[in-house]
Amino acid sequence: MLNIAFQQMITIGIFCANLINYGTSRIKGGWGWRVSLGLAAVPALVITLGSLALPDTPNSLLERGKEEKARAQLRRVRGTEDIHMEFEDLVAACDQAKLVKHPWANILKRKYRPQLTMCILIPFFQQITGMNVIMFYAPVLFKTMGFGNDASLMSAVITGLVNMLATFVSVAIVDRLGRRILFLQGGAQMAICQIIVGVFIMKTFGTTGVVGEIPKTSATLLLVFICFFVAAFAWSWAPLGWLVPSEICPLEIRSAGTSINVSVNMLFTFFIAQAFLAMFCHMKFGLFFFFGAWVVIMTVYIAFFLPETKNVPIEEMHLIWKKHWYWSRFVEEGDKPGNNRDTAAN
Numbered sequence: 001m002l003n004i005a006f007q008q009m010i011t012i013g014i015f016c017a018n019l020i021n022y023g024t025s026r027i028k029g030g031w032g033w034r035v036s037l038g039l040a041a042v043p044a045l046v047i048t049l050g051s052l053a054l055p056d057t058p059n060s061l062l063e064r065g066k067e068e069k070a071r072a073q074l075r076r077v078r079g080t081e082d083i084h085m086e087f088e089d090l091v092a093a094c095d096q097a098k099l100v101k102h103p104w105a106n107i108l109k110r111k112y113r114p115q116l117t118m119c120i121l122i123p124f125f126q127q128i129t130g131m132n133v134i135m136f137y138a139p140v141l142f143k144t145m146g147f148g149n150d151a152s153l154m155s156a157v158i159t160g161l162v163n164m165l166a167t168f169v170s171v172a173i174v175d176r177l178g179r180r181i182l183f184l185q186g187g188a189q190m191a192i193c194q195i196i197v198g199v200f201i202m203k204t205f206g207t208t209g210v211v212g213e214i215p216k217t218s219a220t221l222l223l224v225f226i227c228f229f230v231a232a233f234a235w236s237w238a239p240l241g242w243l244v245p246s247e248i249c250p251l252e253i254r255s256a257g258t259s260i261n262v263s264v265n266m267l268f269t270f271f272i273a274q275a276f277l278a279m280f281c282h283m284k285f286g287l288f289f290f291f292g293a294w295v296v297i298m299t300v301y302i303a304f305f306l307p308e309t310k311n312v313p314i315e316e317m318h319l320i321w322k323k324h325w326y327w328s329r330f331v332e333e334g335d336k337p338g339n340n341r342d343t344a345a346n
């Protein structure tokens with residue numbers, strides 16, 4: 001739940017940005033975009049000023065050896081003197097964390113090959129769905145497809161709203177249904193929508209790229225399928241792209257695994273944002289088939305390579321890999337976190 005809250009905040013931010021764009025586009029005189037761009041400074045300012053007033057966490061104080069301050073801070077945060085048990089837990093967790101010496105060398109060990117692979121492939125796949133083409137370029141995309149100016153920005157607001165609401169769905173069901181089913185259902189729905197949108201654009205505009213006025217019913221249908229795509233992404237690959245890598249990595253590789261996951265995600269967000277316009281001009285409707293093909297590949301990958309990780313305590317995660325038809329060749333009996341049978345050479 002807390003993990004998905006991160007994704008939830010992202011979607012709320014995107015939706016606010018969509019609303020602001022819609023609002024500022026109505027400013028007469030053509031300078032609304034400056035307001036929209038300038039308003040991006042507001043959250044940055046809130047974070048910067050807020051951080052000045054942000055107190056140290058008990059955890060961070062403990063890590064720096066300031067035990068008394070940590071205790072006082074915990075009392076302050078909890079508003080009670082009765083913090084003994086929690087404080088002991090924090091000390092134990094902190095001691096454990098200090099034992100982790102080389103997370104980057106650890107993650108290269110053979111027994112962590114499943115985690116390393118997932119921390120690279122899951123964020124890559126998440127971005128190659130093409131979701132950010134819709135998030136970043138929705139108005140351009142809708143305009144290219146023949147929507148009017150206003151309708152394009154309104155459509156972006158609608159997809160932003162769907163994105164935000166569907167993320168709540170994920171929070172509600174991910175612990176009941178499990179990760180795999182969401183990945184697989186979300187992937188299937190995304191692929192179907194991409195194929196439908198691709199065929200639709202192919203039939204409506206052909207390969208010329210010349211776009212006339214789009215009939216109202218066709219425009220609505222197109223928007224509906226794009227919304228289905230967005231919803232599927234928002235309750236599956238979006239939150240799970242953060243959740244799964246974090247829950248499969250034990251403490252001794254967590255910092256390295258998380259860094260890899262975030263870096264790959266941001267790197268491909270950047271690449272796709274840069275490449276989209278050129279790709280769309282060249283590939284036209286084919287771009288949707290391109291992303292659709294990737295969605296099929298990643299859904300098949302999940303079906304074969306990702307075991308269910310719901311409710312698996314982190315100290316038992318190695319048993320899940322050990323039982324897996326493919327990953328079992330990398331993980332041996334007794335390969336618990338902290339047991340160092342092998343060397344980084346593997």
Ligand SMILES: OC[C@H]1O[C@](O)(CO)[C@@H](O)[C@@H]1O
Nearest residue numbers: 010011131132135163238269
């Ligand atoms: O909700 C859409 C957003 O979710 C992410 O895929 C992952 O956080 C972002 O790259 C994207 O902009």
